[in-house]
Amino acid sequence: MERRGTAQVHATSPVARVGRALKGDKTVNEVAAQFGVHPTLIHDWKKKLLAGAEAVFASGAKATGPPEDKTAELYEQIGRLKVELDWVKKNLPPSADAKRAMIDDGHAELSVRRRCQLIGLGRATYYREPTGESAENLALMRLIDEQYTACPFYGSRRITRWLATQGHEVNRKRVQRLLRVMGLEAIHPKPKLSAGRGHKVYPYLLRDVPIDRVGQVWSADITYLPMASGFMYLAATIDWFSRYVVAWRLSNTLDGAFCRDMLDEALATGTPEVFNTDQGVQFTAGAWVERGEAAGVRVSMDGRGRCLDNVFVERLWRTVKYEDVFLRGTSRCPSWSGAAGVLRLLQRARLHQSLGYKTPVEVYRAGRSKEPARK
Structure with missing residues (x-):
């Protein structure tokens, strides 16, 4: 009876609840969403917490010490994981370049491997220098820029056809990507949505206004x-x-x-x-x-x-x-x-x-x- 009671006590502890969530019928992404963490962290939690939970449940049969000692050890592990989780929430940036920049070599407790795990960045991505555009793409971007400056109403279709007349057979998807990289978009009437884009739109104040002095x-x-x-x-x-x-x-x-x-x-x-x-x-x-x-x-x-x-x-x-x-x-x-x-x-x-x-x-x-x- 005493052993069953010990198991029941541990089954209602926060450690066991986390363990049940990790072992339940939810996917890793669902569990990550539940706890508000990156999916990579869930795999590590499952290893550490379930391995520790086995030691807790086994402690009732083994006369190795009171269960409270093992529980304290697990809470210490959870405390460390919370420190790591706080670090992730405060520092997690949106892009791979920004993630790479945030991993410094001077952190006293977290290794580079562990920090890459926490932010979902592969170590190969961290150590590999990002490659720029190829010489061919840079040449295409120069031609596109010249044509766009002369004809800002040209979209990706017409620019693709124009490049073909210049001896550059490229598909439209490539031209679309290069236009996005350059920040260019054809000038054309756009739908006037009543919802707008979420920012305050100020009126145009200069229609038919004579400009007759410096600083106006x-x-x-x-x-x-x-x-x-x-x-x-x-x-x-x-x-x-x-x-x-x-x-x-x-x-x-x-x-x-x-x-x-x-x-x-x-x-x-x-x-x-x-x-x-x-x-x-x-x-x-x-x-x-x-x-x-x-x-x-x-x-x-x-x-x-x-x-x-x-x-x-x-x-x-x-x-x-x-x-x-x-x-x-x-x-x-x-x-x-x-x-x-x-x-x-x-x-x-x-x-x-x-x-x-x-x-x-x-x-x-x-x-x-x-x-x-x-x-």
């Missing part, structure tokens, strides 16, 4: 730039009246951090009356909008599918690509120093017909000198 309107946008060994993204903030690039940043990913850095740099030089952007995720994020509103800027956004609402930045991208990037090749321009040189040339040397054949820096400085002193 700024706008920002992002474009893709090909490189000899990859690609970069260039973000710029431009003053509409003078065509002057107030601030710019380069990045190898489309995250919002480099756009916020550009915004901080731009607002450090002054504050426009209206700041216009498209509805990209970088510009509809709360950090971007709140920073602009805190500086006293009126936020304006392009209508969906209306690239001409931000025509001055689009014209800047055409100038950058056709007058430098495509002309000089990819070996020098889209690096940090190369991009700085291109923008410096456009600011200080390129004469603009719309500015009376003056340079943007001349018009911008003249306009700033007429601004009233800020308090």
Whole structure:
């Protein structure tokens, strides 16, 4: 009787309940969902907890010590697993690259093998350097970028057919993937869903508004730039009246951090009356909008599918690509120093017909000198 009572006590313990969940009729994914952990962790739990539970149930027949000692040992194991679970929940990132970056070599208690297990990252993936795009794909991306700049209304079907006329027989799925990597999408009318995309949509404030002074309107946008060994993204903030690039940043990913850095740099030089952007995720994020509103800027956004609402930045991208990037090749321009040189040339040397054949820096400085002193 006493032995049965001991078994009953242990059967109602938290350890036994976890063991029953692991041995039940649920799949590993279902159990993982129940406990809110990665499926890889379930396999390890099952090994450790069931092995420990056998020792607990066997302790009633063996005179090796009181059951409480074994229970304490199991609770200690559960405590350690909880520490590991907390580590996973706090640090688990979404992508393999981010997971690889979070595994450092200085952790005192968890090995690299164990950390890879906890976050669901294969050790081979951790140790293997990610491969970039092939030379053939980079050449295709350059051609696609040139054609997209000339015909932004071309979708994957027409670009695939156009590449075939250039001697590149590739299928449409490949072109679609390269367009996604480059962050390009054909300009076309999109369905107007009443639910929207979950962000606040600000109205377009610049329709039929005369632009007659420096600092009246700024706008920002992002474009893709090909490189000899990859690609970069260039973000710029431009003053509409003078065509002057107030601030710019380069990045190898489309995250919002480099756009916020550009915004901080731009607002450090002054504050426009209206700041216009498209509805990209970088510009509809709360950090971007709140920073602009805190500086006293009126936020304006392009209508969906209306690239001409931000025509001055689009014209800047055409100038950058056709007058430098495509002309000089990819070996020098889209690096940090190369991009700085291109923008410096456009600011200080390129004469603009719309500015009376003056340079943007001349018009911008003249306009700033007429601004009233800020308090």
